[in-house]
Amino acid sequence: MRETFISIFAIFWKDILSGLRTKEILTSVLVFGLLVLVIFNFAFEPGAGIRESVAPGILWVALVFAGVLGLNRTFDPEKENSCIEGLMLCPVERHVIYWGKLASSLTFMLMVAVIITPIFLALFDLPLFLPRLALIIALASLGFSAIGSLFSALSVGTRARDLLLPILFLPVAVPIIIAAVESTGLILEGRPWGDMWTWLQIMIAFDIIFLVISTLVFEFVVEE
Amino acid sequence: MRLRAMNDTAHTPPPRAIEAQGLARSFGGRRALAGVDLGVGHGECLTVFGPNGAGKTTLIKLLATLCRPSAGRAWVDGMDIRSQSVEVRRRLGVVTHSTYLYNELTVSENLRFYGRMYRIPDMEQRIREVVSQVRLESRIHDRVGTLSHGMQKRVSIARAVLHNPSILLLDEPESGLDLHAALMMRDILDTMNSGDRTVVMTTHNMERGLAIADHVAILHRGRIVYHAPKREIEVSGFQGIYSQHTS
Numbered sequence: 001m002r003e004t005f006i007s008i009f010a011i012f013w014k015d016i017l018s019g020l021r022t023k024e025i026l027t028s029v030l031v032f033g034l035l036v037l038v039i040f041n042f043a044f045e046p047g048a049g050i051r052e053s054v055a056p057g058i059l060w061v062a063l064v065f066a067g068v069l070g071l072n073r074t075f076d077p078e079k080e081n082s083c084i085e086g087l088m089l090c091p092v093e094r095h096v097i098y099w100g101k102l103a104s105s106l107t108f109m110l111m112v113a114v115i116i117t118p119i120f121l122a123l124f125d126l127p128l129f130l131p132r133l134a135l136i137i138a139l140a141s142l143g144f145s146a147i148g149s150l151f152s153a154l155s156v157g158t159r160a161r162d163l164l165l166p167i168l169f170l171p172v173a174v175p176i177i178i179a180a181v182e183s184t185g186l187i188l189e190g191r192p193w194g195d196m197w198t199w200l201q202i203m204i205a206f207d208i209i210f211l212v213i214s215t216l217v218f219e220f221v222v223e224e
Numbered sequence: 225m226r227l228r229a230m231n232d233t234a235h236t237p238p239p240r241a242i243e244a245q246g247l248a249r250s251f252g253g254r255r256a257l258a259g260v261d262l263g264v265g266h267g268e269c270l271t272v273f274g275p276n277g278a279g280k281t282t283l284i285k286l287l288a289t290l291c292r293p294s295a296g297r298a299w300v301d302g303m304d305i306r307s308q309s310v311e312v313r314r315r316l317g318v319v320t321h322s323t324y325l326y327n328e329l330t331v332s333e334n335l336r337f338y339g340r341m342y343r344i345p346d347m348e349q350r351i352r353e354v355v356s357q358v359r360l361e362s363r364i365h366d367r368v369g370t371l372s373h374g375m376q377k378r379v380s381i382a383r384a385v386l387h388n389p390s391i392l393l394l395d396e397p398e399s400g401l402d403l404h405a406a407l408m409m410r411d412i413l414d415t416m417n418s419g420d421r422t423v424v425m426t427t428h429n430m431e432r433g434l435a436i437a438d439h440v441a442i443l444h445r446g447r448i449v450y451h452a453p454k455r456e457i458e459v460s461g462f463q464g465i466y467s468q469h470t471s
């Protein structure tokens with residue numbers, strides 16, 4: 001078990017190091033996310049009337065589409081010099097590669113959320129300290145990364161990769177997106193934990209389902 | 225009973241380094257490998273020649289567990305490439321056309337990453353050793369993307385032997401190299417092939433392939449059409465044998 005964690009961490013750290021060196025993905029994703037927030041901020045005049053109804057949607061449009069841009073690049077480092085084959089030659093089970101990639105894409109998504117969310121809260125004149133929103137973002141990001149890492153591996157070898165990932169990813173991620181938007185709305189309305197419990201359960205269930213299925217099928221995706 | 229078990233073990237021949245029976249692989253409707261049988265003993269070197277599209281790379285990929293055979297079986301050190309693939313990979317070092325190196329990471333960072341994946345003890349010492357073997361000590365802290373193709377290939381060899389594998393699979397290791405780099409590569413591979421390391425190499429370079437081979441095979445249209453120990457081959461006449469079997 002310890003050895004598995006060492007391998008997962010090795011893949012994770014290699015991706016982080018590589019990502020920090022290039023910076024191009026993080027920069028472009030952040031610029032995209034911020035642009036979405038600013039444009040929507042101008043489109044809807046911030047006010048108590050519309051805040052609860054449109055603000056959650058705006059936040060998740062920014063996070064989901066910025067995330068898709070980033071997830072599209074999850075396997076980019078593995079494409080150059082056929083590094084994916086180098087990874088597959090390592091004496092680890094295939095799902096270890098998946099978990100390593102999942103860890104790095106989750107970190108990437110959380111980094112994007114950590115920068116975009118406070119700006120969103122400030123632009124829409126909302127309280128900056130919302131720990132329940134942090135939980136929702138963490139659960140949704142885990143689900144997105146679980147699906148995105150698998151589909152990114154699936155689409156990396158295709159010519160229409162940039163198109164293929166959103167087409168595959170968004171329909172599957174719909175339950176998590178809906179749950180995230182609804183629970184964010186409840187948080188912004190100041191409703192208690194009990195009201196959002198159903199949405200939380202949906203997110204946790206989908207996270208587990210996606211993690212299990214992706215772990216099981218990743219081997220076939222990379223080998224075939 | 226115990227005595228009998230011991231006797232059985234004593235009479236069981238040790239597994240060959242590589243054994244394949246009816247190994248086949250199709251991509252869609254196209255058969256890349258159509259039932260290959262081969263065996264390579266420990267410490268032996270098998271050179272596989274064949275024209276482009278003969279199935280050489282597919283054979284290496286199957287033995288390296290990079291893809292699954294459509295039919296047939298193969299064993300590496302007696303271990304099944306399907307059911308014991310992790311153990312098989314631990315024994316293999318692979319050098320192909322691609323370097324498997326991350327351009328954004330330095331030479332040492334690349335080797336450290338693979339070292340962690342292979343759980344190499346005393347890793348820093350081992351990295352210094354292999355970098356010295358490929359004569360790249362002065363570039364160890366340079367990003368791989370800034371190195372020439374020949375240098376990247378040398379780092380790729382260092383990566384392949386980092387975990388001291390007992391079997392080397394070399395898929396046209398000299399492809400894309402200029403004369404100087406190819407000569408240096410030969411030198412490095414000769415050093416690394418010495419001893420009891422088993423080698424399977426595919427190449428178009430007859431002179432080079434025959435120089436290091438103990439056995440020679442010709443692969444054509446996914447089948448082994450010729451296989452012989454090198455001692456039975458007249459080296460000067462091999463071009464004729466090759467043409468005869470691949471025309």
